[in-house]
Amino acid sequence: MNKTAVNIVWFKRDLRLQDHAPLYNASQSGNPSILLYIFEPSLISDPHYDSRHWTFVWESLKEMQLKLEKHGHKLLIVCEEAEEIFRKLSELWQIEAVYSHRETGIDLTYKRDQQMARYFANEGVEWHEYPTNAVQxxxxxxxxxxxxxxxxxxxxxQKVDLDRLAVVEFTAQSLRRLNQEIPDVFMSSNAAFQTGxxxxxxxxxxxxxxxxxxxxxxxxxxxxxxxxxxxxxxxxxxxxxxxxxxxxxxxxxxxxxxxxxxxxxxxxxxxxxxxxxxxxxxSEPRIEFENMNRGFDDIRTDWNQENFNAWKEGRTGFPMVDACMRSVMATGYLNFRMRAMLVSFLTHHLWLNWPEGSLHLARQFLDFEPGIHYSQFQMQAGTMGVNTIRIYNPVKQGMDHDPEGEFIREWVPELVSVPAGLLHEPWKMSRMEQGLYRCRIGQDYPEPVISDLKISYKHASSILWSKKGSPEVKEENRRILQMHVKKRS
Ligand SMILES: Cc1cc2nc3c(=O)[nH]c(=O)nc-3n(C[C@H](O)[C@H](O)[C@H](O)COP(=O)(O)OP(=O)(O)OC[C@H]3O[C@@H](n4cnc5c(N)ncnc54)[C@H](O)[C@@H]3O)c2cc1C
Known part of the structure; x- marks a missing residue:
């Protein structure tokens, strides 16, 4: 049987129908296209991701589907590993070319793309990849x-004329060998998160x-x-x-x-x-796993699971840290400064290494973008070497950016009755005040996980600054500047 020649537009983290180079170029190619999104089980279960991400994706796809339907088209949404899907599609159609954006993602998606490049080359399928935004x-x-x-x-x-787009027609029945069942949990929106x-x-x-x-x-x-x-x-x-x-x-x-x-x-x-x-x-994807500046490899070698759990669950006893963590867990959003403060608290005050923490926050941030996330995490942890070391004092951050404590009280209800003057350092309340404001430290709200911020500040600062002056860090700095920073003319 002669199979119809088709193109596939493979949507990844580019869930829109306009200014979309793959869609535009596929539409100019002469062949009809299959518009495809794949929920990949390996990515879904990767520790960077949470169902909040896939709900956002689902909402985005639903809207694309509605728009496409108005033009008589349909998006094919499946749930299987990429190679498996392409293999099954090639049993039904002659896949001439695949069009997609080039993804700068985690190691898993990079390896998936390498695997798919080999697969397409073996099958004689052309793969046209287009840059995402201005990344080269x-x-x-x-x-x-x-x-x-x-x-x-x-x-x-690159404006796509949806009326003139030639999309392959199919019915769910004709594609019954493809898994089109999307986990229910992705389809239940949560009003606390932004809608995709x-x-x-x-x-x-x-x-x-x-x-x-x-x-x-x-x-x-x-x-x-x-x-x-x-x-x-x-x-x-x-x-x-x-x-x-x-x-x-x-x-x-x-x-x-x-x-x-x-x-x-x-x-x-x-x-x-x-x-x-x-x-x-x-340019340097290894920073998903390793310090950008290898000169810092021998610091933060001890681990304290209890302290890590306290940070991760928003019960450190430092109100601003706990409010920020609980808020990002519940809503998927936190502003830049407070993200930086959370990382600083973990890596400087608790002196814990960054990888576990970066995975935890990746799952919380609805906007998890590997390139920004890992670069920023390491910048805030001080392992870039080339940036200024910033060690945030969470009490000062609270006083500066939530002086009346509205944000803290919203997310740490244990402290709801504590007045602003005591709220940022509740451990300083007398027993009488704790009774008066219905917040017993150690019972209703945790004791601070570290006893003295000045000591933890000094400890982190002295190690990081002395490392910064070491020949290994300086040598690495030269390499980093050469690769990632524009030369001064
Ligand atoms: C530890 C840490 C991890 C972070 N992880 C992410 C992440 O995974 N995804 C992410 O998009 N941002 C991340 N950021 C950067 C920043 O916090 C968010 O982009 C910003 O808070 C998002 O809110 P907004 O869209 O209202 O930003 P706006 O201030 O309105 O900025 C507009 C856009 O500019 C970009 N942007 C803003 N600030 C930065 C920045 N400092 N670095 C790079 N791009 C920036 C984002 O795309 C943002 O949407 C991280 C920051 C830190 C300190």
Whole structure:
């Protein structure tokens, strides 16, 4: 039997229908396409991911499906390993070419892509991969990187005419050999998390550019105000509901009537950082497992599971740390400064190595983006070598960014009756105050997991600064600067 020649557009973390190079190029190729998303069991069970991520993906796919249906098309959503799916599809169709974005992901997806490249080569299938945002593969250094970021972001978007798109028709019955059963848990939305999909992404972008950007700079460091003052676009960028080009071009178009040009400029520079950090990871993916600067390999060799559990579960006895952890676990979001503080508390004050902690937070962050996550985690842990060492004092962070304690009381209800003056250091309450404010330390709310922040600060600071001056760290710094930082002319 002659099989129909088809292309496959393989959606990964690019869940949108516009400014989508794979979809656009497949639509120009002459063959009809199958639009495919694969829920891969190995990725679903990977320790970086949580069902919150797959619910976001499901919501995004549902919206794409509705849009496609209006044009008479259908997205094929399956749940199986990638190679297995392509093997089964090739029994039904002659797969000529596969179109996808190139993913800068965790080791598992990188190896999956290597395996698929071998499979496609063996089967004579062409695989057209397109860069994600402005991230480039195979860079040796950053010369000219900024210029090319600007060029890519300013270049025309690849608009797909959905009416003229030729999509292969199929019925669920005709594909019964494919597993199309998606776990129920992914389909049950939770109002505490942001909802996936292009329309919510655009709604947030519009409200940010036309209104909310005026609060951006003032609210960025405070965990409560940041929830509305920051763009909140991160999960939509991570999962590709919007491309960075779409965001920047929309913003530039409306820049002249924006309520805060300063806010938009700060925001735009962060979109550049997004690609910068992902590029770092693209060039040095081993930082998923190893210190970026190998000169720090012999520090933090002891482990304390009890302290780690206290951090992970938000019961360290430090209200700002616990509020931040509980809030990110419940909502999937935390602003930059407080993410940095959580890492600092783990790696500096508790002096625990970063890998376990980075997995835990990856599962919590709805916007988990491996490139940003690992680079930032190591920056905050002080294992980059080239960055300033920052050791945050969680009491000071609480006093500075939640002076009245609204955020803390929301997430640590044990402290709800404690007045602001005592809230940030509740262990200092007298027995009488503990009774008065209905919070017995050690019973209702934990004793602090470390007894003196000054001692833990000194310990971390002296080791990190002396390491920073060592020949191994300096040697590694030269290598890191050469690879990841633009040379000064
Ligand atoms: C330890 C740690 C881990 C982090 N992990 C992630 C992650 O997995 N995914 C993620 O998107 N961000 C991560 N960040 C960066 C930052 O905290 C979030 O991007 C930001 O809080 C998301 O909120 P927003 O979209 O409202 O950001 P906005 O301030 O509105 O910024 C707009 C966009 O710029 C990018 N951006 C903002 N800040 C940074 C930054 N410091 N570095 C790189 N890009 C940035 C993001 O794409 C963000 O959506 C991490 C930061 C730290 C300290």
């Amino acid at each position: 593969r195979g860079l040796k250094n950053r010369d000219g990187w900024r210029k090319s970021w600007n060029e890519i972001i300013k270049s025309p978007q 999909g292009e329309s919510e992404a655009w709604r947030l972008l519009e409200s940010f550019v036309h209104k909310r950007c005026s609060d951006y700079n003032a609210s960025i460091s405070a965990p409560g105000p940041a929830r509305t003052g920051c763009s909140r676009l991160s999960p939509y960028i991570t999962w590709g509901n919007l491309s960075i080009r779409q965001i920047v071009q929309y913003m530039d178009e409306h820049y002249s009537d924006a309520p805060s040009k300063k806010g938009l400029r700060s925001f735009k520079s962060r979109l550049g950082w997004h690609c910068h950090f992902v590029q770092k990871f693209e």
